[in-house]
Amino acid sequence: MLALDRVSKTYPNGVEALARFSAEIRVGEIIAIIGGSGCGKSTLLRAIAGLDRASSGTVTLDHEAISSPHAKIGIIFQEPRLLPWLSVADNIGFGLADLPAISRREKVARALERVGLTEKAQAWPRELSGGQAQRVAIARALVPQPEVLLLDEPFSALDAFTRRDLQDHLLDLWADTRPTLILVTHDVDEAVVLADRVLVMRPRPGRLFDQIEINLGRPRDRNSPLFENFKRSVLTSLDRSLDRNVPDRDATQGPGHAMWW
Amino acid sequence: MISDAPVLQRSSEPAESAAAPSRLSRYARPVLGLLLPLTLALGWELVVWLGWSNGRLVPPPSRIFTTITDLTHSGELVRHIAATLWRVGLGFAFGVIAGTLLGAISGYWSLARRLLDPTVQALRAIPSLAWVPLFILWLGIFETSKIALIAVGVFFPVYLGVMGAILSVDRKIVEVGRVFRLSGFGMIRRILLPAVLPAYVVSLRVGLGLGWMFVVAAELIGASEGLGYLLLDGQQLGKPAQILAAIVTFAILGKLTDWLIEIAAAPFLRWQDAFGQAKGA
Ligand SMILES: Nc1ncnc2c1ncn2[C@@H]1O[C@H](COP(=O)(O)OP(=O)(O)O)[C@@H](O)[C@H]1O
Numbered sequence: 001m002l003a004l005d006r007v008s009k010t011y012p013n014g015v016e017a018l019a020r021f022s023a024e025i026r027v028g029e030i031i032a033i034i035g036g037s038g039c040g041k042s043t044l045l046r047a048i049a050g051l052d053r054a055s056s057g058t059v060t061l062d063h064e065a066i067s068s069p070h071a072k073i074g075i076i077f078q079e080p081r082l083l084p085w086l087s088v089a090d091n092i093g094f095g096l097a098d099l100p101a102i103s104r105r106e107k108v109a110r111a112l113e114r115v116g117l118t119e120k121a122q123a124w125p126r127e128l129s130g131g132q133a134q135r136v137a138i139a140r141a142l143v144p145q146p147e148v149l150l151l152d153e154p155f156s157a158l159d160a161f162t163r164r165d166l167q168d169h170l171l172d173l174w175a176d177t178r179p180t181l182i183l184v185t186h187d188v189d190e191a192v193v194l195a196d197r198v199l200v201m202r203p204r205p206g207r208l209f210d211q212i213e214i215n216l217g218r219p220r221d222r223n224s225p226l227f228e229n230f231k232r233s234v235l236t237s238l239d240r241s242l243d244r245n246v247p248d249r250d251a252t253q254g255p256g257h258a259m260w261w
Numbered sequence: 262m263i264s265d266a267p268v269l270q271r272s273s274e275p276a277e278s279a280a281a282p283s284r285l286s287r288y289a290r291p292v293l294g295l296l297l298p299l300t301l302a303l304g305w306e307l308v309v310w311l312g313w314s315n316g317r318l319v320p321p322p323s324r325i326f327t328t329i330t331d332l333t334h335s336g337e338l339v340r341h342i343a344a345t346l347w348r349v350g351l352g353f354a355f356g357v358i359a360g361t362l363l364g365a366i367s368g369y370w371s372l373a374r375r376l377l378d379p380t381v382q383a384l385r386a387i388p389s390l391a392w393v394p395l396f397i398l399w400l401g402i403f404e405t406s407k408i409a410l411i412a413v414g415v416f417f418p419v420y421l422g423v424m425g426a427i428l429s430v431d432r433k434i435v436e437v438g439r440v441f442r443l444s445g446f447g448m449i450r451r452i453l454l455p456a457v458l459p460a461y462v463v464s465l466r467v468g469l470g471l472g473w474m475f476v477v478a479a480e481l482i483g484a485s486e487g488l489g490y491l492l493l494d495g496q497q498l499g500k501p502a503q504i505l506a507a508i509v510t511f512a513i514l515g516k517l518t519d520w521l522i523e524i525a526a527a528p529f530l531r532w533q534d535a536f537g538q539a540k541g542a
């Protein structure tokens with residue numbers, strides 16, 4: 001279990017990016033974090049990844065405090081961040097350097113097949129489309145079998161069609177080993193398609209505003225009325241998070257709010 | 262001085278019209294480039310052959326060629342080439358070693374950069390040939406001062422290239438290394454070195470170019486052998502064909518050694534846009 005206990009981050013320039021963020025995330029749960037730009041989503045994710053230390057508060061994975069990058073935690077960024085001097089296959093195997101070459105090659109081959117890029121194994125990253133590159137990044141992060149996978153707006157640079165394709169693909173890959181997923185997004189549709197639970201944040205300082213359980217089976221039909229309902233709840237909550245007159249933790253969702261939309 | 266850096270970073274040529282003319286231009290371009298010098302050379306050859314000029318000050322290509330073959334047969338040319346190559350080689354090696362080490366230190370540790378870089382930049386502002394009298398006083402007029410001068414010429418572009426390359430390594434890529442928990446050594450080997458390599462190769466080529474420039478200066482100042490000596494000797498004895506023969510040899514050697522660096526680096530830079538394709542102009 002991943003536990004965030006009053007995680008706060010104040011940058012050296014005095015910006016209070018994150019204030020007392022607490023949450024408990026179950027193994028295998030898919031969390032979407034949504035909120036306006038600058039409300040501390042990336043800051044939170046980087047603290048969980050151990051890339052930046054929190055100013056106060058703790059992140060613990062199975063009771064182990066996280067303060068630097070951890071073998072069980074993977075992260076995917078908005079950009080694929082592939083190493084341009086390595087082939088697609090070598091990029092995917094980047095995190096497996098400790099493994100003997102044979103089992104590494106085996107795992108890479110399986111991952112390539114899983115993301116449908118087998119014929120691109122020897123291509124250079126610059127020869128890939130944006131969607132293909134991000135699939136390689138996903139494969140690279142998943143191949144060491146992390147228990148927690150963090151994704152910071154992973155699909156936001158892609159066109160709508162590719163984005164949908166990758167959302168479905170991500171769920172498919174997730175089903176293989178069911179890691180915990182924490183996905184930052186600003187796309188309500190994406191949050192509702194993927195998440196078991198949507199956390200809504202509000203800015204200045206960045207903090208948790210609301211949680212919405214998405215009690216929908218999978219695969220989810222983007223056009224069902226139930227799906228629309230959940231989307232509306234998230235949108236309403238998001239809208240209220242931006243309204244300064246709404247106090248924190250006043251987030252009882254009623255049909256009344258939905259009327260706004 | 263550094264302006265004539267080989268342009269390696271060019272991101273793929275501007276798409277060369279369509280499919281049909283691209284074949285023509287691939288072969289036509291170098292040929293077109295050769296047209297002017299070849300025409301001039303042949304023209305001059307003809308002018309001298311017809312007796313319209315005696316070609317004493319500007320010898321025709323055939324006479325330059327004869328000079329080169331004569332020098333080759335007498336073993337003179339090989340001796341001069343060996344002397345010059347030796348100087349360039351040593352000066353280049355020292356310059357590259359010093360430039361790489363100091364450049365890496367300055368790029369990697371910001372404290373070292375703050376200590377070191379202002380001094381290096383100040384020294385760089387001095388035209389390198391201004392060192393010549395001092396080097397001769399300190400190191401004598403023989404090999405050491407020549408090699409030192411060449412090394413100084415090579416040092417600056419390599420230092421700047423290495424430092425700049427390290428400083429401009431994409432932090433986002435470095436973060437990938439952190440996510441995969443690379444050690445300091447692993448980070449250098451698997452992230453920094455490959456990231457820095459293209460700029461490093463460019464700086465080596467610029468450095469080598471300067472090395473060739475400075476060997477001429479060093480040998481003109483005083484030498485009993487070397488291609489630069491051949492130049493000076495040709496001037497003093499009024500043998501323009503010998504001067505031109507030396508110049509042609511310089512050009513060939515310069516191009517050849519530059520090409521060696523390119524060939525040696527090519528396997529490591531295949532991932533780059535500019536290599537493999539778009540290598541025309
Ligand atoms: N390295 C940094 N130094 C100073 N301020 C930062 C830094 N990174 C982010 N911030 C500030 O912290 C706040 C939250 O940023 P971020 O976590 O990137 O938000 P989000 O990802 O939700 O858009 C913003 O106000 C941003 O300007």
Ligand SMILES: [Mg+2]
Binds near residue numbers: 043
């Ligand atoms: Mg962000």
